[in-house]
Amino acid sequence: MRMLIMGAPGAGKGTQAGAIAEHYGIPAISTGDMFRTNIKNGTELGQKVKSIMDAGDLVPDELTDAIVADRLNQDDAAEGFLLDGYPRNMHQVQSLDEYLTEHGQALDAVVSLDVDPQLLTERLLKRAQIEGRSDDNEETIRNRMEVYTDLTQPLLDHYEKAGLLITVDGVGEIDAVRERVLAALDDKTSNAKG
Ligand code: ADP
Numbered sequence: 001m002r003m004l005i006m007g008a009p010g011a012g013k014g015t016q017a018g019a020i021a022e023h024y025g026i027p028a029i030s031t032g033d034m035f036r037t038n039i040k041n042g043t044e045l046g047q048k049v050k051s052i053m054d055a056g057d058l059v060p061d062e063l064t065d066a067i068v069a070d071r072l073n074q075d076d077a078a079e080g081f082l083l084d085g086y087p088r089n090m091h092q093v094q095s096l097d098e099y100l101t102e103h104g105q106a107l108d109a110v111v112s113l114d115v116d117p118q119l120l121t122e123r124l125l126k127r128a129q130i131e132g133r134s135d136d137n138e139e140t141i142r143n144r145m146e147v148y149t150d151l152t153q154p155l156l157d158h159y160e161k162a163g164l165l166i167t168v169d170g171v172g173e174i175d176a177v178r179e180r181v182l183a184a185l186d187d188k189t190s191n192a193k194g
Helices: 013-024 030-040 046-054 061-072 090-102 117-131 140-150 154-163 174-193
Strands: 002-008 029-030 080-086 109-114 165-167
Touching: 002 013, 002 154, 013 029, 013 080, 013 109, 013 174, 029 030, 029 061, 030 046, 030 061, 030 080, 046 061, 046 140, 061 090, 090 154, 090 174, 109 154, 109 174, 117 140, 154 165, 165 174
Parallel strands: 002 080, 002 109, 029 080, 109 165
Antiparallel strands: none
């Protein structure tokens, strides 16, 4: 299985990605987590991306594409992966397509978690109190939402046209949402096999 999970900030991508990846025995690969690890470890990449992430802007494509390609080249991703938070704009879609074509691979499904915008901000502000992520403040959240609407949301159309999109209601208990996602994926992949 080669999959993407998409959704606005606060939609629960990271939470669901872990459970779905575990179900399929594939790695969940989160660009946000990779960047945060680099910041925590004080790497050169971390130093480059810290202020960008704190502002809620997108890290430049060349850095993001490179970190994803490196990760996909690792052995554990050879048979499948679930990408969380990538691609986020049309350029990244093209980079990923090129990578997959070069490796004789293709995506099987793109899951979009659908959550009411009002609820998203509430979730993120609540998470700010629990996790203390430096980009979970009101101003940065507003910008991340705008970036999502302007640059990332249009990708849903693209994947819909490619016949890959599965939209799942992301509101409810974590377990209930996970079951919804797994049921929808089962349905889609068994149909695809005919
Ligand atoms: P969220 O979806 O809640 O914003 P993420 O952990 O996915 O959380 O992303 C956090 C930040 O990491 C983004 O605001 C952005 O600065 C950076 N980032 C993550 N993925 C990408 C990407 N594919 N391209 C550019 N920047 C990214």
